[in-house]
Amino acid sequence: MDQADSAAARRDLAFHLHPSTNLALVQAEGPLVISRGEGVYVYDEAGNRYIEGMAGLWCAGLGFSEKRLAEAAYRQMLALPFYHSFSGKVPAISTELAEKLVGVAPEGMGRVFFANSGSEANDSAVKLAWYYNNALGRPDKKKLISRRKAYHGVTVASASLTGLAFAHSDWDLPAPRFLHAETPHHWRGARPGESEEAYAQRLADELERLILAEGPDTVAAFFAEPVMGAGGVLVPPATYFERVQQVLGKYDVLMIADEVICGFGRTGNMFGSQTFGIRPDVITCAKMMTSGYQPMSAMMVSQRIYSVLEDQSRKLGVFGHGFTYSGHPVPAAVALETLAIYEERDLLAHVRRVAPVLQEGLRAMADHPMVGEARGVGLIGAWELVRDKATKAGFDPKAAVGAQFVRNAQRRGAILRVLPGDIIAFSPPLVIEEHELRELLAHAAGALDETWQWVK
Ligand code: PLP
Numbered sequence: 001m002d003q004a005d006s007a008a009a010r011r012d013l014a015f016h017l018h019p020s021t022n023l024a025l026v027q028a029e030g031p032l033v034i035s036r037g038e039g040v041y042v043y044d045e046a047g048n049r050y051i052e053g054m055a056g057l058w059c060a061g062l063g064f065s066e067k068r069l070a071e072a073a074y075r076q077m078l079a080l081p082f083y084h085s086f087s088g089k090v091p092a093i094s095t096e097l098a099e100k101l102v103g104v105a106p107e108g109m110g111r112v113f114f115a116n117s118g119s120e121a122n123d124s125a126v127k128l129a130w131y132y133n134n135a136l137g138r139p140d141k142k143k144l145i146s147r148r149k150a151y152h153g154v155t156v157a158s159a160s161l162t163g164l165a166f167a168h169s170d171w172d173l174p175a176p177r178f179l180h181a182e183t184p185h186h187w188r189g190a191r192p193g194e195s196e197e198a199y200a201q202r203l204a205d206e207l208e209r210l211i212l213a214e215g216p217d218t219v220a221a222f223f224a225e226p227v228m229g230a231g232g233v234l235v236p237p238a239t240y241f242e243r244v245q246q247v248l249g250k251y252d253v254l255m256i257a258d259e260v261i262c263g264f265g266r267t268g269n270m271f272g273s274q275t276f277g278i279r280p281d282v283i284t285c286a287k288m289m290t291s292g293y294q295p296m297s298a299m300m301v302s303q304r305i306y307s308v309l310e311d312q313s314r315k316l317g318v319f320g321h322g323f324t325y326s327g328h329p330v331p332a333a334v335a336l337e338t339l340a341i342y343e344e345r346d347l348l349a350h351v352r353r354v355a356p357v358l359q360e361g362l363r364a365m366a367d368h369p370m371v372g373e374a375r376g377v378g379l380i381g382a383w384e385l386v387r388d389k390a391t392k393a394g395f396d397p398k399a400a401v402g403a404q405f406v407r408n409a410q411r412r413g414a415i416l417r418v419l420p421g422d423i424i425a426f427s428p429p430l431v432i433e434e435h436e437l438r439e440l441l442a443h444a445a446g447a448l449d450e451t452w453q454w455v456k
Pocket of ligand 1: 057116117118119120122151152153154225229230258259260261286
């Protein structure tokens with residue numbers, strides 16, 4: 001069957017408004033319609049098989065056919081398909097999940113607020129930072145600092161946190177109060193001969209200057225992904241978060257860790273904060289919490305922050321923030337089952353065992369004429385494609401070299417994703433086995449050579 005001619009493709013082209021897509025291009029080329037999944041593979045309508053090198057959107061940690069998650073959802077649907085958590089009511093299963101999350105979270109987290117997406121969790125964290133400072137009688141302490149190239153979502157507040165042009169241009173964003181600090185990327189940002197530690201110190205000094213210039217009494221929170229995902233899979237330089245936290249501590253600025261990608265094992269620990277020595281006041285997480293099988297996110301806060309919220313709600317009569325589906329019982333049941341499977345199968349140990357295959361495989365191509373940098377940690381990695389390795393100059397964006405790579409990989413049977421700047425991202429399901437990683441890398445290496453021939 002020709003993909004572009006299937007009934008689903010025709011319906012898609014006629015009726016669907018795609019998220020985060022070049023709408024004109026999909027209209028011209030047609031969509032890839034995926035109809036089923038099995039392990040780390042998905043299949044299109046014609047039966048072609050693809051190894052899913054991105055776990056969908058960094059989320060299907062358990063792959064695409066974990067029956068226990070379907071059964072957990074079904075059982076919960078029969079028992080209690082919906083209930084809410086407003087005004088003192090709560091589905092029993094959501095309380096179980098809240099306890100479980102606090103149990104697996106880095107030290108210091110005491111309470112869990114549920115939402116439906118990473119964007120909503122980050123929006124909630126922005127509002128929390130404002131509400132918290134109002135409650136403490138600091139009405140001017142409201143500015144948020146994130147980093148250029150950060151990705152925190154696409155709602156008005158989370159897109160404002162995001163530091164990528166596509167989230168701002170023509171969207172009239174970022175909103176006031178949102179500031180962006182420098183991207184921590186040693187390979188591109190460091191001066192010649194500057195060590196990772198010296199570079200990290202320089203970035204922390206710059207952050208301190210920014211806070212001082214704005215006025216410490218006006219800065220509420222710093223948002224950071226442990227590894228920056230959609231901005232290019234940027235692993236922080238050594239000591240970066242240690243230095244940053246010293247600055248935040250000095251000026252009473254909240255550290256908010258966006259663990260939407262890193263949370264639940266991606267970097268080899270349960271949370272990226274543990275991998276990089278971050279001591280967050282607030283954590284947002286989503287994606288692999290349910291292995292992507294149900295939409296759900298969470299914002300976790302320390303008991304100290306929670307106490308401030310509780311006092312304020314006593315004064316105001318309500319903590320006036322929440323979604324109809326906050327703590328929805330069906331995704332809660334799926335999340336609990338997901339976390340149970342992660343533990344039973346000791347998935348963190350599995351990630352640590354197989355991660356070297358991915359990391360060494362990516363770095364083995366670092367000599368390729370088009371690979372500027374091969375990087376990553378755990379089961380997340382990237383190739384940054386460049387036109388000139390000596391100057392690190394990238395390709396003309398109009399040439400869409402990364403998109404061509406993705407097409408070539410797809411034809412070979414691998415789904416990978418291009419990020420802005422012709423960066424090829426790898427973020428496979430956590431359950432991936434060594435031989436499957438080798439298959440993914442072989443397809444990627446073939447696609448790289450093919451793309452190089454096309455560029456030349
Ligand atoms: N934060 C990070 C680090 C993300 O990677 C994403 C999505 O990819 C989000 C937030 C937004 O999550 P969602 O798409 O569920 O709103």
